[in-house]
Amino acid sequence: MSESILDQILRTKANELAEFQMPAFNREQPAIYSLKKALARPRHRFGLIAEIKEASPSKGVFRRDFNAERLAHAYVASGADAISVLTDRLYFHGSIERLQSVRREVRLPILRKDFIIDERQIEEAYLCGADAVLLIAGAMDTKQLHQLYATVKAFRLEALVEVHSRQEAEAVLNRFTPEIVGINNRDLKTFRTDLHAIEQIRPLIPQSVLIVSESGVQTRADIQFLQENGANAALIGETLIRADSPEKKIEDLYGKVVTRDATLN
Numbered sequence: 001m002s003e004s005i006l007d008q009i010l011r012t013k014a015n016e017l018a019e020f021q022m023p024a025f026n027r028e029q030p031a032i033y034s035l036k037k038a039l040a041r042p043r044h045r046f047g048l049i050a051e052i053k054e055a056s057p058s059k060g061v062f063r064r065d066f067n068a069e070r071l072a073h074a075y076v077a078s079g080a081d082a083i084s085v086l087t088d089r090l091y092f093h094g095s096i097e098r099l100q101s102v103r104r105e106v107r108l109p110i111l112r113k114d115f116i117i118d119e120r121q122i123e124e125a126y127l128c129g130a131d132a133v134l135l136i137a138g139a140m141d142t143k144q145l146h147q148l149y150a151t152v153k154a155f156r157l158e159a160l161v162e163v164h165s166r167q168e169a170e171a172v173l174n175r176f177t178p179e180i181v182g183i184n185n186r187d188l189k190t191f192r193t194d195l196h197a198i199e200q201i202r203p204l205i206p207q208s209v210l211i212v213s214e215s216g217v218q219t220r221a222d223i224q225f226l227q228e229n230g231a232n233a234a235l236i237g238e239t240l241i242r243a244d245s246p247e248k249k250i251e252d253l254y255g256k257v258v259t260r261d262a263t264l265n
């Protein structure tokens with residue numbers, strides 16, 4: 001059987017970690033922008049994590065004039081609650097330096113979007129200014145996932161724990177209850193996205209847990225569907241990145257901002 005893209009990425013990560021060097025600086029201030037608080041009090045009627053992603057394994061490079069900082073400012077101005085920054089180099093053309101640069105530009109929670117399999121990546125995220133990191137249930141067993149979750153907490157960061165199926169959700173919840181769960185609509189074997197994943201998975205998760213629907217969100221009807229099915233927020237990349245005006249696209253999807261100020265906790 002051929003190797004899935006997730007398996008390939010994880011193999012690359014393990015190789016990269018063999019040469020890993022921790023940034024040689026200290027973080028000046030602890031994480032202060034809480035993803036959880038921002039999503040619990042979204043600036044629209046529904047939460048938005050807006051993503052900065054230059055390329056992806058399924059779609060290649062999104063646009064030639066990609067500018068992460070400009071995108072970050074557009075996201076803040078149009079009412080995003082948090083920003084997700086892809087830091088993987090090989091498959092997504094991101095970098096940890098890009099996250100640092102976005103950190104200097106915005107006062108919103110920043111999610112480090114990468115394939116985290118080692119505590120050092122969490123420390124690096126902390127040092128470089130992230131407030132939260134992605135932990136993917138499908139990338140490891142639940143014991144390791146729980147250990148990494150504890151490390152995230154020890155750095156006073158937050159985690160978005162991603163599941164893609166009922167089985168993954170059940171396995172995670174049998175071991176611990178994350179504060180924020182991401183339901184990834186993208187099948188990492190076929191790259192197909194199906195927003196109906198939420199109908200299968202939401203009923204398994206306690207109401208107190210914040211739910212983020214990830215991938216493939218394109219229209220206002222999608223947002224409405226997710227909201228009606230118990231999501232608190234959507235994580236949106238491609239639709240915003242390809243838009244001529246991300247500001248206008250966010251208004252098309254979400255309507256007008258309800259709370260003017262960015263959540264500064």
Ligand SMILES: O=C(O)c1ccccc1NCC(=O)[C@H](O)[C@H](O)COP(=O)(O)O
Pocket residue numbers: 005006051053056057058059186188191214215216217235236237238239
């Ligand atoms: O985006 C991909 O093609 C991809 C492939 C393999 C692993 C992960 C991938 N994406 C990471 C993400 O979680 C998405 O960037 C994110 O959910 C936003 O998705 P979209 O709105 O569809 O760009």
